[in-house]
Amino acid sequence: MGTALIYDEEMTNYKLLWVDPACKIEVPERLTVSYEALVKSGLADRCVSLPVREATDADILLVHSEEYLEAVKKTPYMTLEDLMDFCSQYGDVYFHPNIYHCAKLAAGSALQLVDSVMMGKVRNGMALVRPPGHHSMRNAASGFCVFNNVAIAAQYAKQKYAVERILIVDWDIHHGQGVQDCFEDDPRVLYFSWHRYEHQKFWPNLRDSDFDRVGNEKGAGFNVNVPWNKVGMKNSDYLSVFCHLFLPVAYEFCPDLVLVCAGFDSAIGDPEGEMCATPDIFAHLTHLLMNLAGGKLCAVLEGGYNLTSLPQSVCQTVQTLLGDPAPRPANLDGPCLSALESLHCVRSAHKKYWSCLKHAADLPTCEVSTKRNKVGEEEINEEQSKQEPVWRECPKTLPPDISAAALLPDDGICPERCYSLKSSEDLDPSIVNKLKEHILKDTEDCETLSTLSRLTVLIDKMEKNEIGSGLALVKDISKAVICVVQHAAAAPMNRVLVVYVGDGVVPFHTNEDGKTLVVQFTTQKSEEIQSKYLIPVCLQKDYSDIPGFIQATLSLLLPLGYEYDPSLVVVVQTSGCGLSHNVWQQLIGLLRGLAQGHTLVLMQEDQNAYVGPTASSLLGDPAPPLGPLEAPLPENVESTEKLRLRLKADWNFLLTTGNVK
Numbered sequence: 236m237g238t239a240l241i242y243d244e245e246m247t248n249y250k251l252l253w254v255d256p257a258c259k260i261e262v263p264e265r266l267t268v269s270y271e272a273l274v275k276s277g278l279a280d281r282c283v284s285l286p287v288r289e290a291t292d293a294d295i296l297l298v299h300s301e302e303y304l305e306a307v308k309k310t311p312y313m314t315l316e317d318l319m320d321f322c323s324q325y326g327d328v329y330f331h332p333n334i335y336h337c338a339k340l341a342a343g344s345a346l347q348l349v350d351s352v353m354m355g356k357v358r359n360g361m362a363l364v365r366p367p368g369h370h371s372m373r374n375a376a377s378g379f380c381v382f383n384n385v386a387i388a389a390q391y392a393k394q395k396y397a398v399e400r401i402l403i404v405d406w407d408i409h410h411g412q413g414v415q416d417c418f419e420d421d422p423r424v425l426y427f428s429w430h431r432y433e434h435q436k437f438w439p440n441l442r443d444s445d446f447d448r449v450g451n452e453k454g455a456g457f458n459v460n461v462p463w464n465k466v467g468m469k470n471s472d473y474l475s476v477f478c479h480l481f482l483p484v485a486y487e488f489c490p491d492l493v494l495v496c497a498g499f500d501s502a503i504g505d506p507e508g509e510m511c512a513t514p515d516i517f518a519h520l521t522h523l524l525m526n527l528a529g530g531k532l533c534a535v536l537e538g539g540y541n542l543t544s545l546p547q548s549v550c551q552t553v554q555t556l557l558g559d560p561a562p563r564p565a566n567l568d569g570p571c572l573s574a575l576e577s578l579h580c581v582r583s584a585h586k587k588y589w590s591c592l593k594h595a596a597d598l599p600t601c602e603v604s605t606k607r608n609k610v611g612e613e614e615i616n617e618e619q620s621k622q623e624p625v626w627r628e629c630p631k632t633l634p635p636d637i638s639a640a641a642l643l644p645d646d647g648i649c650p651e652r653c654y655s656l657k658s659s660e661d662l663d664p665s666i667v668n669k670l671k672e673h674i675l676k677d678t679e680d681c682e683t684l685s686t687l688s689r690l691t692v693l694i695d696k697m698e699k700n701e702i703g704s705g706l707a708l709v710k711d712i713s714k715a716v717i718c719v720v721q722h723a724a725a726a727p728m729n730r731v732l733v734v735y736v737g738d739g740v741v742p743f744h745t746n747e748d749g750k751t752l753v754v755q756f757t758t759q760k761s762e763e764i765q766s767k768y769l770i771p772v773c774l775q776k777d778y779s780d781i782p783g784f785i786q787a788t789l790s791l792l793l794p795l796g797y798e799y800d801p802s803l804v805v806v807v808q809t810s811g812c813g814l815s816h817n818v819w820q821q822l823i824g825l826l827r828g829l830a831q832g833h834t835l836v837l838m839q840e841d842q843n844a845y846v847g848p849t850a851s852s853l854l855g856d857p858a859p860p861l862g863p864l865e866a867p868l869p870e871n872v873e874s875t876e877k878l879r880l881r882l883k884a885d886w887n888f889l890l891t892t893g894n895v896k
């Protein structure tokens with residue numbers, strides 16, 4: 236199934252008609268540069284183009300009051316003075332004779348997305364709209380917003396499709412107080428928002444935007460606010476919040492539909508956000524949400540005012556919605572202290588509502604974050620922050636011709652859409668000799684020799700991005716792992732992340748050069764950690780504790796993977812690991828966000844049943860939802876948490892609080 240794209244130039248036909256410094260950044264060019272970038276990059280053609288439609292009164296009244304709608308209906312006939320007068324009752328928003336029409340199209344576009352995703356016409360989609368929506372309230376326009384596009388879409392989905400649980404992720408740099416107000420006591424809609432806050436000094440300067448606003452009554456726990464109390468937040472800060480807060484809670488909630496308030500003023504260069512996250516981060520944020528709700532994801536444009544980073548961020552988002560692997564994230568160096576303080580506060584405010592946060596550290600003096608910055612924290616000095624930020628545009632990486640290859644025993648059936656890597660006759664004799672010498676030693680086992688040499692061919696093709704990913708059923712998994720790791724780690728710049736699922740001794744030594752990082756999910760109790768590059772995640776009994784496995788994946792394996800930033804991910808499943816297909820697909824799907832999607836899955840020959848599900852995830856198909864997650868087994872929470880506390884000295888991404896000692 237495809238990716239929908241909704242855009243209509245009619246939504247560019249309104250603009251600011253007078254002088255208002257607060258509103259001058261919201262210009263029609265925001266839409267045209269974004270759409271043109273999608274066309275120029277060829278991404279628009281790969282999407283299913285859907286027409287806009289006007290939201291009806293009934294649609295709008297799902298969120299807004301009659302009197303507000305009636306008032307807005309009068310604006311097309313207002314004189315300039317009347318328009319200015321009309322706006323003066325609201326904050327930082329302007330009206331125009333054509334904005335009511337465009338606001339209906341913007342809300343209607345979001346409904347078009349919901350319809351086409353819920354009816355299975357497309358898998359996911361993006362709507363490029365203006366005016367934006369997430370600030371507008373039941374009775375008021377605000378922050379360039381007239382109708383709350385995403386809130387209307389959520390109410391519409393509940394009413395028309397009886398959707399039980401909806402997740403709204405708001406990565407715009409402003410707090411969508413209109414969304415928060417709409418769903419504050421609604422446990423069916425989980426709202427995540429991060430936003431520039433600076434201890435309430437930043438617009439909309441609301442006390443209700445702080446982390447301790449968790450929702451009311453039945454809705455308590457379903458409103459998650461992450462205030463950024465400093466500018467300059469980077470990719471690492473965003474990813475840390477995803478790994479240690481947004482994803483664990485989202486997986487526990489298990490939404491049937493994901494709506495994204497896709498504002499790109501959280502990207503570098505934006506005059507509003509003043510953050511430093513680069514456009515490619517939106518490929519990762521999108522990717523990390525795509526295995527929720529069976530991939531049903533609707534992204535609706537909110538803010539974004541830098542006409543260079545906005546189109547780049549839009550392209551990164553759409554490219555990922557189309558299933559292309561995310562680019563390798565550049566220089567992730569771990570979250571900053573201010574981000575960790577915010578993360579710590581939010582996790583502790585929500586620990587009583589979400590079992591995945593139960594062990595989160597309390598904040599002894601967790602007053603609201605209006606407290607002043609820690610003494611001695613240097614403020615970004617004036618002239619530095621005045622410099623125009625520059626960033627490297629993410630290199631255009633075309634998706635590989637072959638997105639997944641299968642290396643199976645000759646009688647094996649190659650899954651559809653997979654390229655079958657047959658035993659190629661023309662084996663490189665030098666490689667054959669090396670294999671014989673180093674790995675095969677004595678046995679003249681020519682079948683293994685053939686398998687191993689084909690594995691090296693597969694790795695070389697992945698290295699050249701001719702093949703995206705691969706799966707192999709092998710007789711001798713240890714020999715295969717050794718061969719793959721040695722061959723892949725050989726190139727100087729390469730780093731290999733090996734994710735071992737199942738008991739058994741890892742058949743090679745990780746030395747301290749950091750060329751390989753092994754994370755092993757095992758049921759065997761592990762003694763002390765030998766090395767920072769060999770990490771045993773021990774889960775009690777078999778892998779029946781799905782919540783425990785998922786939380787360890789999200790809050791341990793993923794952060795480690797992002798910090799390590801491998802060039803290849805090898806996932807090894809030793810027989811009898813007993814993971815359900817759905818959990819296995821979630822693991823493969825999430826890991827695909829690393830190494831530009833270069834994932835190689837090695838399984839024992841008898842694991843035929845996993846070939847189909849593995850291939851599906853390697854091809855970028857969303858993994859099936861797991862259902863709401865119960866609490867993880869306490870002993871698994873203990874051991875995972877203990878492991879994280881021990882490892883955080885070596886791995887910054889494992890930090891979740893400000894006390895870094």
Ligand SMILES: CC(O)(O)NCCCCN
Binds near residue numbers: 327438500
């Ligand atoms: C959609 C939005 O969140 O980008 N609007 C920002 C309004 C800022 C007013 N000072």
Ligand SMILES: [Zn+2]
Binds near residue numbers: 407408507538539
């Ligand atoms: Zn914004």
